[in-house]
Amino acid sequence: MPFSIDSLSLENRIDALFAAQQGQAVPGYAVGVLHQGQVLLSKGYGLASLEHGLPIRGDTVFRIASVSKQFTVSAVLMLAAEGRLGLNDDMRRHLPELPELPAVVTLEHLMRNCSGLPDFLEMLRLGGVGLDLHLSRARMLQLITANRHLSFAPGSRFLYCNTNFLLLGLIVERISGQSLAEFLQQRIFEPLGMKRTAMCCEIDQPVAQLASAYLQAPDGGYRRALHGFEQGGEGGMVSTVEDLLLWSRQFEQARLAPLDLPALLAAPTTLSGGQASLYARGVELGRFAGLATLGHGGLWPGFKTEFLRLPEAGLTVVVIANGGHLEPYRIAREVAAEVLALPAYVDAAMDMASLIGEWFSAPHAGQPEPALLELAVRDGKLIATQWGMPFQLTPAADGSWVPLRGAYEFKLRPSSAELLEVEVGAGLTQRFTRMIERPALPADLAGSYRCEHNGVHWVIAAAPGDDGTLQAQISGPVLADGGLWTLRGLSSEVVELQGQLYWMKSSQLLRPQRDARGRVTGLLVDTSRVRNLLLQRS
Structure with a gap:
């Protein structure tokens, strides 16, 4: 097979991006590149199994997590084209066991991640449930049917939510009479x-040739990632970089009915307030190096995926990793830059040192929800931590900072030494002021709190010692003992609840609710994927 000198040069340049994995007994990446209908690269770096020393290859199988969502949506669009359902159908028409909600949620809302439904993974986590615990899809649906809460009016905002796609997968099964696996196959x-x-x-x-998933241990070594949850339309697929290149070709030369399926997936939408949303139907819209992008990422303990298409350049890059510490989102864009001979990121000398610290956005007019942000510089990179999850920021051409991660509306602009503004979508801007020190906790938070929507029960009490620390004993419908989480002050109106589950830290913001006499009657809870959830004091 002919192999041009340009192809050799490109492969060598891409190889250099994976120097840390080449020849090492470490988790790594599979990489696939499709350009103008030609596969330029299908290759692995690192090991699919540390125990057996098996290398990653282009046909190594991985769990691709949320990259599954576009396939679930495709199944719904196929059924819609056949007249078997409507995109504006109330979801309860097809899943009548779901409770009546404050507003109608349609299939279109589900596909576009603007339903307002709380993410079921977050709702379970608030009861101490980590992804290592076994939970069946039937049990998940049972828990979802207990919820009558909406984080916001459907169609008014984007907020990433796995519940949307789990329900869509179940609807495909109900309408087609097949399992989702059979239908997609x-x-x-x-x-x-x-x-x-x-x-x-x-x-x-x-699963034949399935890579093992790993998490990095504090000592720099690796541990096998534990998985317990059953999955469905929200993230249950396994695949390879080569197979995902075949799927990408479907966007360029449609073979599946309906033939306008690629256009339906990529069709943008406008939120009810008139703002554009960057989430289409199961895929994200964005820009990189001046070019439009379409794709999606996937995350499950120890597995990470990035499916990146640049339609104007006829380019697709797929990167899948079997290490929780690895960065397919960033790497995919660096590979794309090598193929197109473009700079991967803006080369701007921007001040990072002045941004270091904790920043707090109190509720204010136009943005009623609080937010907490920590900024730090590590290895010359600006790292933000929000809701307990760290992510890298990179400078943009307009002087702002944007995240190297998908499905996250966030654009940071320093306004002064003591003020940051962050655009978070739907026309909302959070204004952060620097925190010099944490205030004391309100003195009257101790008590028992319950949520009718997810069965969570928190008991807040003083921690051992006399330093004023409060802890919350976490429990819920799945676990009677979900562990002890710690409360920290933010303001007179907002406190932070810090938790630790199997593979991740978490941060929740709590707003004590008070009656006319000033007594605490409940807590409004905000997390990364649930907003305005009420726990009532009992």
């Missing part, structure tokens, strides 16, 4: 020749 995977791709809802199902 017959209607998408087989016709496109995606031989190593499947919907594998049961997490303990054996």
